Amino acid sequence: MLNIFNQDHDLAIPMGIPHVFRFRPPNEKTISELKEHYIWFSDRNSLNDELDSNPEFVKLSTNPEEQKLLYDTIAEHILDPKVKAYFDKHMNTERLQEFASTKIKPFVSSFGIACFTMYTINEKLWDIYSENNKGVCLHFDSSNDPKFFHNILPMFYVSEIKEREYSAISQPNHIIDLFYKKTKNGLMKKNLDF
Template sequence: MKVYKYSPFDNYPIQNLKNHDLWFSKPSTFKDEWDSNLPVIDCDLEVLTKKYAEDLSKIPNEQLQGLSPPKGLFETLESKDTNDSSEQTLLKLICDYKDSFVGISCFTTKLNDQKMWEEYGDNHRGFCLCFETNLDHSFFKDLTEVQYEEYLSTVNYFSHDLVRELYIQYTTKLKNLVWEEEYRLLKHMSGKFSYNPKCLTEIILGKNISHKHSNTINNILQNSYENQVKISRN
């Protein structure tokens, strides 16, 4: 599967390109106030903690280690002191979890899209990374398609399927954003994560990118990608 990531030409994206890294953002940094912040059905935290403590005991350790990002919420629930009334709200628990255990990187399936260039590619002065996800399955294994809804879902963390509820929280947006055709990759924390350079198959330069910036990207591809990445202009 091919996915694309539009980016301005800034210091951080360029350093990440040089080092084969992608940045995974904290949900709290997103501009849309409802992004990863869906309404939550509140419930008794002590009851919820006991429920998932029981569930934890049934999950093999190797499987638990692979639960990312849900693993973070399991750990938080397991270690939470339910007698501490100052911490005893589900909403605060979820906020703490999002800040500590969730990192998100956003992609699209739209190639050379005018609106994507305007919104995310610095009005054609940036560049677009083209990834073939099958060439780095371990990195992209949790890539998930964003669902667009007329009205935002209410998340129920007391559901029998906590993993599903977590993904609803981070992969649901309003229908007015359906034009983005977004996919999201979730990791167990924010920060930089490295991909296999072979999965980056092409870089598309914006039509308004400067000659200097174009040369910088060309040099990075020569030095860090052994000229294996195609380069083109939109």
């Protein structure tokens, strides 16, 4: 009898790095992914947990040094003399902070999200993401396209999502962890819209 955990068997499913798997429900998007050879990325509004990647947990840093750094960085990249003159005359760090804060939600919402796992044997994931075991599990070798898979990181399950201060210039990648945290309760929800 074949045991998929016996990695020495010819028919064994390779698991662990660089192999990743994606559970998909039996629907038109999954069929389209298979036919057209692409990976569907959900927008954050269609995720199964309203706390996932929620921009409401990101606040722009109010540190005066960070605000000045943001102001100076934007000012030095304005090439048009008229725009630069307007910026210098009408913009200050407080107004820039207010304006930049309005851009956090569109920025976070511009990212698509696709979830993967390293192991096929996870009953909860089969139930939730493949519509109660009716769907499929897609297998990818991430080493075949390292550029595409470079952002695959582990998901951290936490009791609550906490607000974070975002320093857009000095720590531009600090916002990334927003996409890799999920509440422990979020995994239990089954009202999925893929």
